[in-house]
Amino acid sequence: MAELGNMALAEHSQQIRTIARREVTVDPSSFVDPQGFVFSWNERLYRCIRSQAAPLFRRLLDDGTLAALEQDHGLVNTAVAPLVVDDEPDGLVVEHPRVHPLSYCVEWCPSMLRDAGRTTLELTIELAGRDMMLQDAYPWNVLFSGNAPVFVDLTSIVPADRATIWPAHEQFEAFFLRPLALAAEGKGKVARALLHDNIDGIGLEDFSTLMSASYHLRHPGLTIACWVDRQLQRRGALKMKVRQLAERASTNIDPAVRRRFLQGLRRRLDGFTFADKANPWTHYYSEISSEFDKQAKLNAITGLLESIQPRTVLDLGCNTGVFSLLAARQGARVIAIDSSESCIEALYAAARQDSLPVTPLIADVVNPTPAFGFMGRQYPGLWQRTRADTVLCLALMHHLHITGRQSFERIAELLDEVTGQHLIFEFVAHDDANVPLLPKRRRIDYTLNSVVAALERAFKDIDVRPSDRETRKLLVCRK
Amino acid sequence: MRLFRFTVLIFSVAFLTPQPALAYIDPGTVSMVIQGLFAIIFGAATAWVMRPWHIVKSLFRRRKPEPLPRQPDAAKQRSDGDQAAKP
Numbered sequence: 001m002a003e004l005g006n007m008a009l010a011e012h013s014q015q016i017r018t019i020a021r022r023e024v025t026v027d028p029s030s031f032v033d034p035q036g037f038v039f040s041w042n043e044r045l046y047r048c049i050r051s052q053a054a055p056l057f058r059r060l061l062d063d064g065t066l067a068a069l070e071q072d073h074g075l076v077n078t079a080v081a082p083l084v085v086d087d088e089p090d091g092l093v094v095e096h097p098r099v100h101p102l103s104y105c106v107e108w109c110p111s112m113l114r115d116a117g118r119t120t121l122e123l124t125i126e127l128a129g130r131d132m133m134l135q136d137a138y139p140w141n142v143l144f145s146g147n148a149p150v151f152v153d154l155t156s157i158v159p160a161d162r163a164t165i166w167p168a169h170e171q172f173e174a175f176f177l178r179p180l181a182l183a184a185e186g187k188g189k190v191a192r193a194l195l196h197d198n199i200d201g202i203g204l205e206d207f208s209t210l211m212s213a214s215y216h217l218r219h220p221g222l223t224i225a226c227w228v229d230r231q232l233q234r235r236g237a238l239k240m241k242v243r244q245l246a247e248r249a250s251t252n253i254d255p256a257v258r259r260r261f262l263q264g265l266r267r268r269l270d271g272f273t274f275a276d277k278a279n280p281w282t283h284y285y286s287e288i289s290s291e292f293d294k295q296a297k298l299n300a301i302t303g304l305l306e307s308i309q310p311r312t313v314l315d316l317g318c319n320t321g322v323f324s325l326l327a328a329r330q331g332a333r334v335i336a337i338d339s340s341e342s343c344i345e346a347l348y349a350a351a352r353q354d355s356l357p358v359t360p361l362i363a364d365v366v367n368p369t370p371a372f373g374f375m376g377r378q379y380p381g382l383w384q385r386t387r388a389d390t391v392l393c394l395a396l397m398h399h400l401h402i403t404g405r406q407s408f409e410r411i412a413e414l415l416d417e418v419t420g421q422h423l424i425f426e427f428v429a430h431d432d433a434n435v436p437l438l439p440k441r442r443r444i445d446y447t448l449n450s451v452v453a454a455l456e457r458a459f460k461d462i463d464v465r466p467s468d469r470e471t472r473k474l475l476v477c478r479k
Numbered sequence: 480m481r482l483f484r485f486t487v488l489i490f491s492v493a494f495l496t497p498q499p500a501l502a503y504i505d506p507g508t509v510s511m512v513i514q515g516l517f518a519i520i521f522g523a524a525t526a527w528v529m530r531p532w533h534i535v536k537s538l539f540r541r542r543k544p545e546p547l548p549r550q551p552d553a554a555k556q557r558s559d560g561d562q563a564a565k566p
Contacts, residue, residue, distance in 0.1 A: 165518060170510035204509060229509045239508050245515065257521045261514070 015082045024085065028377045029140060035155035036091070045098050046081055049155060051090035058092060060157070065130065073126050074119040076152045099150050100312075101335050102385040105139035105175065106196040107361040107369055109344040110183035110274045112149075116142040117176035117269050119149040124166065125262045128255060133160045137172035139195075140379070146333065146357030147348060165253055165261045172265065174201025180272045182210060188274075188341050192362065196372065204229050274345065281340045284319050297468035298326070301392075301424065304476060305330050308422050310390035316365050316418075317396035321347035321358060327392070328356035335386050339364040361386075365396070365414075366404035389420040395472075398428040401446065402438045408446060408454035416458035416479075423459060423477040427451055432471035448473060 024039040024046075036049040049057050060066045061080060069075035081095040105113055116139055124134045134141075134156045141153035161167050179191035179202055190210060194202045208216075208226040216223050232239040276282070305313075305327055313327040318336035320343050328334045328351070336358055338344055344360040351358040361382075363369055368382035393415060400406050406414075415423055428435065430444045452462055452475065459477035467474050 164511065165514040169514060170507040173510065225509050225513075228512065232508050243508055243511055253518060254522055257518055260521055261517050 016084050017082060018084045018086050018089075021085055021087050029373070029379060032374075033153075033155055035158075038096075039085075041083075045096050046083065047078075047094050047096060047154060048085045048088050049092040049094065050088055053155060053158075054090065054092040056157075056159070057094070057154070061094075066154075069123065069126065073123045074149055074151050075123060076150050076154060078154055094154070096152070096154075099143040099145045099152060100333060101144075101359055102380070103144055103359060103361055104369065104379055105179075106192045107363055107382070108139075108144075109341055109348055109360065109362055110180060110188050110191075110272070111345055111348050112144065112360075113139065113176065113183070114180055114269060114272060116144075116149045117172070117180070118266070119151050120172070120176070121262065121266050121269060123151055124168075125259065125266070127157060128160065128258050128262060131160050131255070132157055133166060134158075134168060137168040137175060139175045144359050146359060147351040147355075160253075160258070162252055165258050169265075171201060174203065177265070177268060178202040178204075178207045180269070181215075182207070183274055184272045185211065185215065186275070196369075199373070276342060276345075281319055281338075282342045282346060293468045296466070297474075298322075300465060300467070300474055301394075302326060302330075304424055304474075305332070305390070308390055310388070310422065312388040312420070313390045313392060314386055314388035314418055315392040315394075317394070317399065318347065318360065318392075319343050319395075321350060321360060323392055323394060324358050324360070325350060325354070325356055327390075328358045329354075332357075332390070334358040335388060336360040337363045337365065337382075337386070366400060366406065383414070383418055387418050387420060390422040390424065391415060391419045392424050394424070394426040395428065397426065397451070398430075398432070398435055398438060402435070402440060402444060408451050409457065412454045412458050415455070419458075419477075419479065421479055423455075423475075425455065425475040425477060426467055427464075427473040427475055429471040432469075451475075 019041060024041045027038040027040070030036075030038040034050075035053040036047055038045065038047050040046070057066075061078070066075065066078050070077055076096050076099065078094045078096060081093045083093040085091060085093065105116070108116065119142055120134065120137055124137075127133050134153075135158045136153075136156055138153075141151055141156060142149050143152050144150070166172075175195070179188075179195060182188065182191040182194075182202070187210060191202065194206060198206075204226055208222060211219075211222070232242060301323055309330070310327070310332050313324070313332040313334045315321070315324040315327070315334060315336040318324045318338045319340070321336050324334045324336035324347060334357065336344075336347055338347075338360070339362065341362055344362050347358065347360040350356075351360065363382055371377060371379065371381040371384070373379040397408075397411065400411050401408065415425070427448055429448070430446065435444070448464070452464070455462055455475065455477055459479055461478040463476040465474045465476060
C-alpha cells in the first residue's frame, strides 16, 4: 500500500488493471451501501466506489482531505488502487488495510462504545466545517484496531444536507447515546442485548420503558419526547405534517447552528460515567492466596510466549487481562475475551493507558456472539473472527466443563477451531480449592489423563508443566 | 364532585399509563422535530442576537493602524523573473 499512497491519479490511470466481478469476494456487510462495496482480491482489501460518488472521493483524495481525516480523526487509511471492476468502469477502486480483529458493538464495553461514538462524532464535526457529513451513524462503521477506534465506512461521507442538521441524529441516539445511558445506569448487559436484537438500535419507547422513574424525573425531556412520539405514531397525517414543518424550519442550515448541535451531542457523550460495579471477578488475581506461587505462573507464561513469539494471541476468559497485557508487551496483537463487563472495562483502560494492542471483548465462551444480520451472514460469529496463532485458556476449563456442562471433547473441538498453532491450557484438578465454589451441574469425573486424551484429538504434542499450585498444570499443546 | 373524580380518572388513564406505539414504526420524526426546533431557536439567536452583537462590538473595537505598503522584494523579483524566463 505504501507504494500506492503517493501515486498521482494521473499516473495510476495509465496502469489500471480491469478485474472481473466474479473474481472478487464481496464483504457480506457491504451490500447495504448504495455508494459502493468492499471486496477482497488477492488477499487484499479494496473498496469500489460507484460512478456517482467517485468524483467526490477523487477530489477528497487529491486535496488531502482524506489524509487529514485519517491522521487526526480516525478515518481508515485509504489509497488509490490501480484497479477497475468490470461492471463499474467509471468507478474508483481504493485500498484499505485490514483492521483486526472484526468486532461489533454487542461485544464492546461501555467505554469502547463511547470511544466509537466519539470517533463518529468528531469526524462529523470536522466534516461539517468542510460542508460535508456522515450520512449514517451505525456502530458497524467503527472497528477497533487494537485499542484504537477506526472509522472504516469511507462512503458514509457525503455532501452536507441542506434541510436537516444531521439526518443520522436518530441513529446516533439509538446506537450510542441510549445504550450508553443504559450502561451508565448499570444496564450495560441489557443495552448489548437490545443492540443485538434490534437492527435499528434502541428505540425511544424501549429506552423509556427501561429507565427508572428517577431517570425520567432527572430528564423530563425524555418523557416529553416519548409522549410526542407516541402521539405521532397514532396519527400518520399529523406525523407527515410535522416532518414537513421540521424540514421547512431547517432549510439552509447555518453551519454555526450545525456545529453547535453536534457539539451538544459531544457534551452529552462525554458526560457519561460508568461506575465500577462490585464484581467478584474484578479483583480475582489480586486476591489469589499468598500460599500460591503467582509469580511462577507469570514466569512460566512469559517464558512460553518468549519461545513461541506469536503474532496474534487469543486469551479466553481473560479476566482483567494480566496475561493479555503480558503477551501484548511481548509484541503480539491480542484479542481478550471475558463475560464480565467490569473486567473488560479494566482491561480496556489498561490497554489504552499503556498503548498496548489489546482488543478486549465481552463474550461468553460457552455462548459466544452468533452470526447475525441479514441471512445470518452479515456479521460473522465470534469464532470466525478471532482465530489466533496462540490461544491462552487459563483457569477456565472448570468453568467450561462444570458450569458450562461441556465435555472435554467439545472443549477440544472449540480450541482446535480457534488455535492456529499453539495452545496454553491450564488443567484444574477437581480437588482444586475453587472447584467446590462452582454450582455443580454435572458429575465431576475427569483426570489429567482424560483431559490430555481429549486434547490429543487436535494437538499432537502436549507438554505438561507446573502452574502456581499443586492442583493445576500448564499443558503446552502444539498442532 | 363525582364528575370531577371521573375526569381525573380518565385523564390519569389516558396520559399516565404507558401506551404501546402502534402502526408504522418511524423512529426519526422526534429527531426531526428536535433538529427543527434547534434550527429555529439557535438560527434566530445567531441572526438576531449574535450577528448584531458582533456588529456593535466592531464599532467599539480600536482600529489598528494601516500597515505600510510592503517594498517589493528585489531578490524575489529577480528569481520570479528568472522563473518566468524558463520555458
